[in-house]
Amino acid sequence: MQPELADAPFLQACRRERPDHTPVWFMRQAGRALPEYRKLREGIAMLDACRAPDMIAEITLQPVRRFGVDAAILFSDIVLPLVAIGLDIDIVPGVGPVVGEPVRDRAGLAGLRPLGAGDVDYVTEAVGILVRELGATPLIGFAGAPFTLASYLVEGGPSRTHLHTKALMYSDEALWHDLLDRLADISAAYLATQVAAGASAVQLFDSWVGALDEADYRRYVMPHSAKVLGSPALAGVPRIHFGVNTGELLSAMGEAGADVVGVDWRLGLDEATRRIGPDRAVQGNLDPAALFAPPAVLEEKVRDVCARGAKAPGHVFNLGHGVMPETDPGVLARVVEIVHDQ
């Protein structure tokens, strides 16, 4: 890794060093809030866009060019590796991933083969392009965590209650652990591919795990997330671990093997740090809805996040969840400025 990249503020903050400014990037910074993204995606299905190296690279670069954020994140979708091993999953606009045959019994595991070296060549190629283009700006690779992937597979799509997922988890613990173990291997292999191709950090998204209490998290989920995060292929790159509604799980999610714990906007980063402890940095946590506030209100909220984040051993500024499609890109640019001026 070139020295300028190795010392990028984002990577310094992940390592709990003190960069000269607080680094900032936004979850879903590449996406529907950007007119140049909407133009590029016109008539192209999500999964097709995620499998075209030039398109992945261009979409990933758009927010870096526009906002001067401190990190890029690979444009992809968390179900992509599941599609890559041949599962029948479509991403339906306005709905999300829809699974042809939900996995609810042992027979359903049959399709969950390991992710092989050649299954995501388009990702390897895209990361190669990006690393050249990005220079000193780090590229974050990402994958869905075992619980969140399992929820999509078991429910058959997005769910508010995760009812079938929890029912399976409670009813057939052996099958559940088999399922999550396979998903952990797939996530780990997907992240390893991105790191091998040059990604300088990874984020494991456990978007839905906040539906569990801590005891269930530790029993049914944590060992599998720990397997992903502890994968030897990830040694040496910062690992970020994020979910929403995870205020009660922050400590356990850190223990699972994260260098940086992502925090949603429901609790301050100072309190989050109290729960997580001194050995990990935090990422977050402006409410994405605050981007719709008037400038003075927004600025006060951004400064508050920075002030609380300054009490953490390391702070990567981000939103507490993804950028909403209705967001004005000019407001995101303004947030980058405010954060960099702190």
Added chain:
Amino acid sequence: MQPELADAPFLQACRRERPDHTPVWFMRQAGRALPEYRKLREGIAMLDACRAPDMIAEITLQPVRRFGVDAAILFSDIVLPLVAIGLDIDIVPGVGPVVGEPVRDRAGLAGLRPLGAGDVDYVTEAVGILVRELGATPLIGFAGAPFTLASYLVEGGPSRTHLHTKALMYSDEALWHDLLDRLADISAAYLATQVAAGASAVQLFDSWVGALDEADYRRYVMPHSAKVLGSPALAGVPRIHFGVNTGELLSAMGEAGADVVGVDWRLGLDEATRRIGPDRAVQGNLDPAALFAPPAVLEEKVRDVCARGAKAPGHVFNLGHGVMPETDPGVLARVVEIVHDQ
């Protein structure tokens, strides 16, 4: 109030006395999980059912007969008082409340007139029937809290992000407070009607307020919820205050004037009590999805809730959110038995 009712275990627990068994009821205990409910509702729209005194009474009584729960809760819907003052709101099956003209400016306040004495006569009549039928079993009245009602009105229906609601709150604080003040008066009047007719406790549902952080809650919401809970008409009846995803708000929700703070399943009642303090009882908090677990797992979870609840100054057993329609009523009966046997 007859002495046997005044000393009902549910009311004792709310008052932080020690009843001879832990009282239990379930949010949405009257509803689609019960075959007798589905039969009665066949071909009858939700809002029509909520305005027919005999139907309200019968549906409210069904779970008391079936499960021997320690309290009944009036069958209604949180948007009912808004319908009663003439707003154009329909409850669409599978969607929820849909508002004809979302409220997003000052002109939108015009329709929000006070709830008058005669606007909900069917509720007064239903409560009268219920108090006679229920005898020593307390009836809980309920209303939606100002924030949650505002979210429906501003979004025009259920929302995952509450984007328009928060945008209005941040952008026009004076209008926001006017809106919530009117909604507080409506909620307070609706609860007062139920108490005047004989309800022996009330629950204020702030279902969606967990979308806010504590600072925003205290600034934009708490004064209005406090106005409802502090309403003189409610003096002397226990006031329960509940929302989901409110782990970081529990202390403030108690301070708003609750005797009992409802807790979702994400944190233990012992930790919830630590946050809320010794002056209030707690209600909760079995994960509604645990009702789909095998008997041994379910029993362990119910016992764990009871054990943690025993550390609170008062404990009303409940779920951490409403009964899901797919729930087996036999399992709810079993939970009542386990709780009563502790």
